[in-house]
Amino acid sequence: MKVRIFVTYKQSVFDPQGETIKDAIHALGHQGVTGVTVGKFFDVTFAPETADVEAAVQAIADQLLVNFNMETYTYQVMEEK
Amino acid sequence: MKVRIFVTYKQSVFDPQGETIKDAIHALGHQGVTGVTVGKFFDVTFAPETADVEAAVQAIADQLLVNFNMETYTYQVMEEK
Amino acid sequence: MKQAMTPEEIKAQKPYLDWSLSEREYNYIAEELLGRLPNYTETGLYSAMWSEHCSYKKSKPVLRLFPNKNARVLQGPGEGAGVVDIDDGQAVVFKAESHNHPSTVEPYQGAATGVGGILRDIFSMGARPIASLDSLHFGELDNPTMKMKVQDTVKGIGDYGNCMGIPTIAGETTFDPCYSGNLLVNAMSVGLMDQKHLQKGTANGIGNAVMYVGAKTGRDGIHGATFASADFSDENATQRSAVQVGDPFMEKLLMEACLELIEQHADWLVGIQDMGAAGIVSSSAEMASEGQAGMELNLDLVPQREPNMSAYEIMLSESQERMLLCVVKGHEADVQAIFKNYDLEAVVIGRITAGHDYVLHHDGQEVCHIPVSTLTDDVLEEASEEREPARLKAAKQAPAWVPGIKDAGATLRQLLAQSTIADKSVFFEQYDSMVRTSTVVGPGSDAGVLRVRGTRKGLAMTTDGNGRFVYLDPEIGGKMALTEAAANLIATGAEPLAITDCLNYGDPTDPEIFWELHHSVMGMAEACRVFDTPVISGNVSLYNENNGQAIHPTPMVGMVGLIKNLDRVIPMAAQHAGDAVYLLGQTGDDFAGSELQKLLTGDIAGALADFDLQATRDNFHRLLAEMQAGHIASAHDLAEGGLGVGLAEILFKTELGVNLTLTLTKDQFFAETAGRMIVTVPVEHTAAFEAALGTAVTKVGEVTNSHWLQVRLADGQVNENVQALQTIWEEAIPCQLKSKD
Amino acid sequence: MRLAVIVFPGSNCDLDLYEALHTVCGADVEYVSHKATSLAGFDGVMIPGGFSYGDYLRAGAIARFAPVMKEVIRLAKAGAPVFGTCNGFQILTEAGLLPGALKKNDSQRFVCKTVALEVVNNQTRFTHQYTAHERINLPIAHADGSFYADQATLDQLEANGQVVFRYAEENPNGSLNNIAGITNAAGNVLGMMPHPERAVEAILGNTDGLRLFKSLLTPAAAD
Ligand SMILES: Nc1ncnc2c1ncn2[C@@H]1O[C@H](COP(=O)(O)OP(=O)(O)O)[C@@H](O)[C@H]1O
Numbered sequence A, B: 001m002k003v004r005i006f007v008t009y010k011q012s013v014f015d016p017q018g019e020t021i022k023d024a025i026h027a028l029g030h031q032g033v034t035g036v037t038v039g040k041f042f043d044v045t046f047a048p049e050t051a052d053v054e055a056a057v058q059a060i061a062d063q064l065l066v067n068f069n070m071e072t073y074t075y076q077v078m079e080e081k
Numbered sequence C: 001m002k003q004a005m006t007p008e009e010i011k012a013q014k015p016y017l018d019w020s021l022s023e024r025e026y027n028y029i030a031e032e033l034l035g036r037l038p039n040y041t042e043t044g045l046y047s048a049m050w051s052e053h054c055s056y057k058k059s060k061p062v063l064r065l066f067p068n069k070n071a072r073v074l075q076g077p078g079e080g081a082g083v084v085d086i087d088d089g090q091a092v093v094f095k096a097e098s099h100n101h102p103s104t105v106e107p108y109q110g111a112a113t114g115v116g117g118i119l120r121d122i123f124s125m126g127a128r129p130i131a132s133l134d135s136l137h138f139g140e141l142d143n144p145t146m147k148m149k150v151q152d153t154v155k156g157i158g159d160y161g162n163c164m165g166i167p168t169i170a171g172e173t174t175f176d177p178c179y180s181g182n183l184l185v186n187a188m189s190v191g192l193m194d195q196k197h198l199q200k201g202t203a204n205g206i207g208n209a210v211m212y213v214g215a216k217t218g219r220d221g222i223h224g225a226t227f228a229s230a231d232f233s234d235e236n237a238t239q240r241s242a243v244q245v246g247d248p249f250m251e252k253l254l255m256e257a258c259l260e261l262i263e264q265h266a267d268w269l270v271g272i273q274d275m276g277a278a279g280i281v282s283s284s285a286e287m288a289s290e291g292q293a294g295m296e297l298n299l300d301l302v303p304q305r306e307p308n309m310s311a312y313e314i315m316l317s318e319s320q321e322r323m324l325l326c327v328v329k330g331h332e333a334d335v336q337a338i339f340k341n342y343d344l345e346a347v348v349i350g351r352i353t354a355g356h357d358y359v360l361h362h363d364g365q366e367v368c369h370i371p372v373s374t375l376t377d378d379v380l381e382e383a384s385e386e387r388e389p390a391r392l393k394a395a396k397q398a399p400a401w402v403p404g405i406k407d408a409g410a411t412l413r414q415l416l417a418q419s420t421i422a423d424k425s426v427f428f429e430q431y432d433s434m435v436r437t438s439t440v441v442g443p444g445s446d447a448g449v450l451r452v453r454g455t456r457k458g459l460a461m462t463t464d465g466n467g468r469f470v471y472l473d474p475e476i477g478g479k480m481a482l483t484e485a486a487a488n489l490i491a492t493g494a495e496p497l498a499i500t501d502c503l504n505y506g507d508p509t510d511p512e513i514f515w516e517l518h519h520s521v522m523g524m525a526e527a528c529r530v531f532d533t534p535v536i537s538g539n540v541s542l543y544n545e546n547n548g549q550a551i552h553p554t555p556m557v558g559m560v561g562l563i564k565n566l567d568r569v570i571p572m573a574a575q576h577a578g579d580a581v582y583l584l585g586q587t588g589d590d591f592a593g594s595e596l597q598k599l600l601t602g603d604i605a606g607a608l609a610d611f612d613l614q615a616t617r618d619n620f621h622r623l624l625a626e627m628q629a630g631h632i633a634s635a636h637d638l639a640e641g642g643l644g645v646g647l648a649e650i651l652f653k654t655e656l657g658v659n660l661t662l663t664l665t666k667d668q669f670f671a672e673t674a675g676r677m678i679v680t681v682p683v684e685h686t687a688a689f690e691a692a693l694g695t696a697v698t699k700v701g702e703v704t705n706s707h708w709l710q711v712r713l714a715d716g717q718v719n720e721n722v723q724a725l726q727t728i729w730e731e732a733i734p735c736q737l738k739s740k741d
Numbered sequence D: 001m002r003l004a005v006i007v008f009p010g011s012n013c014d015l016d017l018y019e020a021l022h023t024v025c026g027a028d029v030e031y032v033s034h035k036a037t038s039l040a041g042f043d044g045v046m047i048p049g050g051f052s053y054g055d056y057l058r059a060g061a062i063a064r065f066a067p068v069m070k071e072v073i074r075l076a077k078a079g080a081p082v083f084g085t086c087n088g089f090q091i092l093t094e095a096g097l098l099p100g101a102l103k104k105n106d107s108q109r110f111v112c113k114t115v116a117l118e119v120v121n122n123q124t125r126f127t128h129q130y131t132a133h134e135r136i137n138l139p140i141a142h143a144d145g146s147f148y149a150d151q152a153t154l155d156q157l158e159a160n161g162q163v164v165f166r167y168a169e170e171n172p173n174g175s176l177n178n179i180a181g182i183t184n185a186a187g188n189v190l191g192m193m194p195h196p197e198r199a200v201e202a203i204l205g206n207t208d209g210l211r212l213f214k215s216l217l218t219p220a221a222a223d
């Protein structure tokens, strides 16, 4: 089972990277783009027998993957391919 | 309209970050995790009147966001919130 | 996965031609060396080991021209890196390596893995890397693609070295259209060791273990052509990539573990070598060959990152951060324990056997059984055709170009904004230049200087290459490259010890290009003899071309020098008002290949004037003696942009100026005659200095308290505010990087 | 005072910190592995710069789970001096011993150079040998040095005098309030992005960092 965990800066945190990319996109001529935000994601695969994957995901995000001073996360269980 | 573009390493490309994070997850006691890969995503917002958003997304990914030597991408049109 | 071809199919279909093994070589292997047809794996191994990259079959005859010994050289070419005695039982270890092709395709990872590779060469010798240098040659910064490549290259070098905790303390960056389709990314690393820890890449002793340590093997870096053709025909090629990805964190652990093993348990270790080009095959065959031993490996034991790798892929993979060890039988577990402590795997993948055969097993089958030496020693050297490039004859006959400058101040301002001359701090500030707290002089000076902790000694180091001069005259250009490197070291107060090099050229099967290679090495070799700086290591990079357009022939010289007394490190910048300013060396009408010529004509052309190496060397050594005597306040060698630019450079970031009177013309103010320096001397030492240097120096004026560069020339004058010049110089590259085209 | 320099996998300024304390200041200092489970006998902890675990997740994020961190936290809570520079600062924030977090530099680039700092608080056990509001120069070398905390935390830091160093001229990374170094509320834990251990010897051109270690090693009379 695979879970995709999305981590982004909190809205209140200034992220110059998104702005820089937006400028670059405009320079390429795509004026229709009004905003860019950047995040990272982690695809975490669990052994099929893992009990309570969602609890594990939350624990892993809370303890390791996310720094709550500046970041926040969501996750999504992926379909098996 | 918002599009989320996911960028990951191609299959055969070594992902040292993912390996290190997997080890850390194991050290925290989540042995059920069998793999971790790391990617980035870009939420790109388009002005509502933008014609052919998908073509624009592909152009932006091709020219700017993705390094085709080692990366590949997918994207997903997001619901408005 | 498709079934590999049979030996007969290989003979008939000649796939080896795509792997750059010639039919002549293939036949020689089959008929003379083996007396049978090589199988698929064996053919692959020969192709790799007999490539120019591994065997130097074309360049070897030329490399023999280099001197590679003197009383200080402890290890010359032939090992991971060269080793030079620096007294007190210590040695300095260094080597440079090119990563041009990988960096052109993928600048970030190419540059990063270039640094990673050269660091492994250093610690495989038993030395701790203490500094890195780089030599980068790019196309002009006038298009978004090149700007991106430049920034990615710099980030790749920085990220790897910074994470390893090895300071990058010197280097060079130049820009010329000839590199736009083929970047040059040369990395050099310098290590320090106690001589007693010196290691070799050797394997012997029947029953001793061959151990693999470090990262797992993937399909990284396996030659694109074979990658696409043989084994993946049923998969979507675009989902795969052979780009090598660096893992500096792994390498840091690997380095610490290897150094612990070498420094504390050398008796467990027979030999150690990094896996560089052609991965396992090259490291294992070279070690067995060096130890005159047989070797048997079981490839099923090799840690693998990807499923279903063929023997060929496992052997040729260029996955990074791996080392091969030969360990005394019985100490396998001890070695494993050391690596385990760093969370690293060490695996026995084979043994040393009686005889001289190289035997590989994979999937229960013997996939290779050949004499080791046929991989390493029996390579057919190739005689190359050579012919003097037509352009050289023409240049010698053409009338010399005369710049005819009107406003020397305006020319100076323009030159300072030329990207090759302008401030590079936007690049080198991305390198940690201070970690390990021994950096006495960091990037931005003539040479980097490190102290040797616990002693009064220092080491100075520099990389230099100027393809434009070598292009105009390979032999004189080769001499100039050496001279510039020596001048950079002398300027800091160091005595040159030895050099490493990267020889970057185009396609050597073009007789004109082979001529460039041959003659530039002749020039370098002669200068090495004069400066007594033997070549102790190096690397050759050929086929640097794009669409049939070769780069300028660009030999890079990496030179290291010894400073016996750290109190006598000489700064580049002027120090005090009132000091006398001297010019060392004579200035000629040397405009061919200069930055001035490029600025004014947009091109380079003409013939180079030869210069007197011996006189240059003597001048340098007399200057060095004066430095050691404490008579010199500052010294700076003159290179791109000549005296004009050199004077500005010694005033930047000071509050000083100069007031000079010269017999030179406005044009000559920017000539790039080799072997010159600008030296400032406190008044109380001028008499001694003049007595020692005699006619080699000309007193031209003094350092002043006004922040102005004031020079009276034979046919005009320069009167420029130094702060204004500095602003031009500092802003040029950041501006170019930002501008939208 | 016996000090531990903690060595994590990927630490690379451990030597620099050790040499500054041992060779330059003559302090009683030892390297301690991240695997150590006891810091008994140590009076203070020094966490060096570098790239623990490659900084592959976030700088300092993985190191905080190392076995030795339990002991570091114990000593910190007991009031012992704990000092982290660069990656050490990042680890201290990730471990919750210091408030806030360190983001990627605004430039998105690693930057190594010497910057001007103001000693904002010279009343700490790490800074009492500096004068109030003294200007000093220290090297920085980091890619993730932009200090971030929410407004309430920032206000608190300022009000309590926990801001110890501030960038005095150029802000090299986008740090809020130009913060370069902070202490915890109790004042015994200091984290800073600049590297004082790189500025303790004249041969390297800068000794402005020396008094930080001297402060630590010679408690002020008032202490
Ligand atoms: N241009 C050169 N000058 C001197 N020595 C060279 C040169 N090129 C290669 N060598 C020497 O040949 C040997 C093989 O080089 P190389 O294949 O680059 O080393 P490695 O196997 O470590 O990658 C090395 O010892 C190197 O020092």
Ligand SMILES: [Mg+2]
Pocket: C080, C117, C121, C274, C275, C276, C277
């Ligand atoms: Mg090598």
